[in-house]
Amino acid sequence: MSLFLSTSINKVDKKGRVSVPSTFRAALGDDVHHGIVIFRSLQVDALDACSLKHLDILSQSLEKLSLTPEMYELIETTIFGGSVQCAIDADGRIIIPEHFMEAVGIDDEAAFVGRRRTFQIWNPKKFKAFETKARDAVRSHNISLSKIIADASALNGGE
Amino acid sequence: MSLFLSTSINKVDKKGRVSVPSTFRAALGDDVHHGIVIFRSLQVDALDACSLKHLDILSQSLEKLSLTPEMYELIETTIFGGSVQCAIDADGRIIIPEHFMEAVGIDDEAAFVGRRRTFQIWNPKKFKAFETKARDAVRSHNISLSKIIADASALNGGE
DNA sequence: TGATAACCCATAAAATTCCATGCTATACCA
DNA sequence: TGGTATAGCATGGAATTTTATGGGTTATCA
Numbered sequence: 001m002s003l004f005l006s007t008s009i010n011k012v013d014k015k016g017r018v019s020v021p022s023t024f025r026a027a028l029g030d031d032v033h034h035g036i037v038i039f040r041s042l043q044v045d046a047l048d049a050c051s052l053k054h055l056d057i058l059s060q061s062l063e064k065l066s067l068t069p070e071m072y073e074l075i076e077t078t079i080f081g082g083s084v085q086c087a088i089d090a091d092g093r094i095i096i097p098e099h100f101m102e103a104v105g106i107d108d109e110a111a112f113v114g115r116r117r118t119f120q121i122w123n124p125k126k127f128k129a130f131e132t133k134a135r136d137a138v139r140s141h142n143i144s145l146s147k148i149i150a151d152a153s154a155l156n157g158g159e
Numbered sequence: 160m161s162l163f164l165s166t167s168i169n170k171v172d173k174k175g176r177v178s179v180p181s182t183f184r185a186a187l188g189d190d191v192h193h194g195i196v197i198f199r200s201l202q203v204d205a206l207d208a209c210s211l212k213h214l215d216i217l218s219q220s221l222e223k224l225s226l227t228p229e230m231y232e233l234i235e236t237t238i239f240g241g242s243v244q245c246a247i248d249a250d251g252r253i254i255i256p257e258h259f260m261e262a263v264g265i266d267d268e269a270a271f272v273g274r275r276r277t278f279q280i281w282n283p284k285k286f287k288a289f290e291t292k293a294r295d296a297v298r299s300h301n302i303s304l305s306k307i308i309a310d311a312s313a314l315n316g317g318e
Numbered sequence: 319t320g321a322t323a324a325c326c327c328a329t330a331a332a333a334t335t336c337c338a339t340g341c342t343a344t345a346c347c348a
Numbered sequence: 349t350g351g352t353a354t355a356g357c358a359t360g361g362a363a364t365t366t367t368a369t370g371g372g373t374t375a376t377c378a
Binding site: 015016087089090091095 | 322323324325326
């Protein structure tokens with residue numbers, strides 16, 4: 001079971017190269033050879049990324065939603081039209097296209113944030129601010145993790 | 160199934176290594192090979208930990224809760240972005256990332272506290288204080304374990 | 319031909335593996 | 349029963365490997 005977990009901050013060198021965290025590369029498995037797909041997040045000021053295979057799964061599940069043709073068109077253009085496939089070199093690095101870097105304000109450092117099947121790439125400072133806010137919001141909604149876990153256990157017959 | 164029970168305090172060496180109590184490793188069963196997942200508790204000043212499999216169950220149950228997309232987004236970031244997968248080495252040890260140690264104030268000793276399907280990792284002194292306070296709170300509410308057990312039995316038709 | 323991307327190599331830091339030691343609880347035996 | 353071997357565990361340190369990151373060199377393609 002390989003998921004993208006945890007957050008790590010890596011440097012972007014003069015040539016625009018960044019190391020993809022080794023744990024993420026491991027999670028990709030054989031898919032590393034096909035590189036990763038990057039597109040702008042629709043929700044937050046960051047980039048979304050996943051394996052090529054996962055993008056395929058995403059598009060399939062999109063088809064199952066009953067979206068209006070206009071909405072579908074919109075998503076197609078935004079996500080698939082705006083996505084780029086990035087090769088991962090022998091040293092585990094990618095080059096994020098210039099316009100993406102600018103769009104989300106990444107310069108000399110990039111934060112890789114795991115989100116299970118996908119991950120995000122942030123400007124570390126922006127992410128930190130977002131994380132702090134997110135943490136407070138989750139806490140203030142009194143969503144207790146242990147409660148969720150208890151529910152999870154119940155769903156699985158208490159096993 | 161095997162649960163995480165009881166508390167034990169182990170030393171953190173110079174390299175940041177700590178032994179996971181053998182009883183906890185036993186409770187993990189085959190899941191030891193995937194290591195454990197650690198994240199900051201949303202409630203207390205400690206770390207939460209569970210098996211990778213349990214995190215998967217957790218994420219499934221998250222999907223089933225009727226959360227707003229925004230809240231879902233926040234939780235995903237907080238939990239999955241804020242968690243790390245820690246490998247358990249051949250000697251039964253893990254390395255807790257530096258920033259986690261700092262965040263909850265663990266230095267040379269760590270208390271492993273069983274919480275059935277998950278466990279927590281505390282600074283031993285902080286845990287002791289917390290435990291004392293919790294105990295007092297429970298007592299002041301006049302809650303007794305035997306009463307809880309009696310109530311539970313009644314719910315199950317005296318079985 | 320000039321910029322960009324792909325490839326190759328070097329290095330320091332960090333993580334992982336391997337081995338040694340002392341301690342404790344348990345099993346075994348006279 | 350008392351003493352001794354044994355196995356498992358926590359812990360320390362050394363050796364080895366992996367990773368991130370920098371730099372140079374060669375293809376590639378407008």
